[in-house]
Amino acid sequence: MTTHIVPIGFHAKQVYTPxxxxxxxxxxxxxxxxxxxxxxxxxxxxLMQAKKIAxxxxxxxxxxLKLKDNYDFSERMxxxxxxxxxESEIIVNLTGGPKFDSFLLYITALKHWQKVKEIVYVREDxxxxxxxxxxxxxxSLTDFELEMLRTxxxxxxxxxxxxxxxxxxxxxxxxxxxQLEEKGxxxxxxxxxxxxxxxxxxxxI
Numbered sequence: 001m002t003t004h005i006v007p008i009g010f011h012a013k014q015v016y017t018p019x020x021x022x023x024x025x026x027x028x029x030x031x032x033x034x035x036x037x038x039x040x041x042x043x044x045x046x047l048m049q050a051k052k053i054a055x056x057x058x059x060x061x062x063x064x065l066k067l068k069d070n071y072d073f074s075e076r077m078x079x080x081x082x083x084x085x086x087e088s089e090i091i092v093n094l095t096g097g098p099k100f101d102s103f104l105l106y107i108t109a110l111k112h113w114q115k116v117k118e119i120v121y122v123r124e125d126x127x128x129x130x131x132x133x134x135x136x137x138x139x140s141l142t143d144f145e146l147e148m149l150r151t152x153x154x155x156x157x158x159x160x161x162x163x164x165x166x167x168x169x170x171x172x173x174x175x176x177x178x179q180l181e182e183k184g185x186x187x188x189x190x191x192x193x194x195x196x197x198x199x200x201x202x203x204x205i
Contacts, residue, residue: 001025002117003087007097007105010042012050014095014122017129019058022091022118027054027062028083030105032069032098046096067101076104084112094132095122110135114184148176149185149199156189156198 002024006015008031015027029050034040047064054062065083067076084090092109094102109116119132141149151157151165163173177197180186189196 001087002089002091003028004091004093005030005083005087005105006050006093006095007031007101008043008047008050009097009101010039010046011096011124012046012053013124014093015050015053016057017122018091018093018118018120019060021129024060024091027058027060028065029062030065030067030080030097030101032067032101035069071100073104076101077108080104080108081111084108084115087115090116092116092119093122094119095124106132145176145180148173148180152186152197152199156196158194158196160194162197 002022004015004019004022004024004027006027006029008029019027027050029047031043031047034043051062054060065079067079090109090112092105094105097105106119109119113134116134119134121130121132122128123130148162148166151162157165159170159173159177162177163170166173177186177188181188185200186197187200189198
């Protein structure tokens with residue numbers, strides 16, 4: 001199930017393009033309620049427009065997550081992390097929301113990179129979808145796993161070649177490769193002679 005997570009500020013047009021590109025079963029709109037009445041009215045109007053796009057143009061269900069109007073980084077990170085943990089596959093749309101919310105969403109997406117299919121930004125002037133890089137959250141990997149990923153470096157390599165380059169025994173290499181494959185970071189391609197390994201998708205390590 002693909003879920004789109006979209007911050008809503010003063011605009012809502014950005015909701016449309018990623019859903020039509022990737023499909024999906026649900027959108028979660030994230031809003032912060034401003035303190036001044038003029039900004040509050042603008043956010044409410046944008047949220048109403050976003051809900052209308054979801055219901056009438058995309059025929060997709062939606063949920064709304066309202067955050068406090070504060071800059072408590074830890075509190076918001078905890079709320080967003082719990083949100084990500086509940087979903088299976090996520091498209092993060094960083095367009096249109098308050099800068100602080102979008103920044104926190106990006107950090108949260110990197111932390112939960114295994115669940116994030118894409119991080120996108122919509123150029124509203126031309127409707128172009130920009131794919132943002134997913135940097136590996138190194139806290140979830142060992143130093144040796146990071147070294148292995150850098151060695152593979154998008155070029156298919158055999159397990160024997162990898163063991164030689166890293167100066168390790170083949171059984172140890174295979175154990176770590178299995179872990180990386182379970183995390184969705186590498187893909188193994190087997191034939192009758194050898195097992196080739198390549199990076200699963202373009203990433204920054």
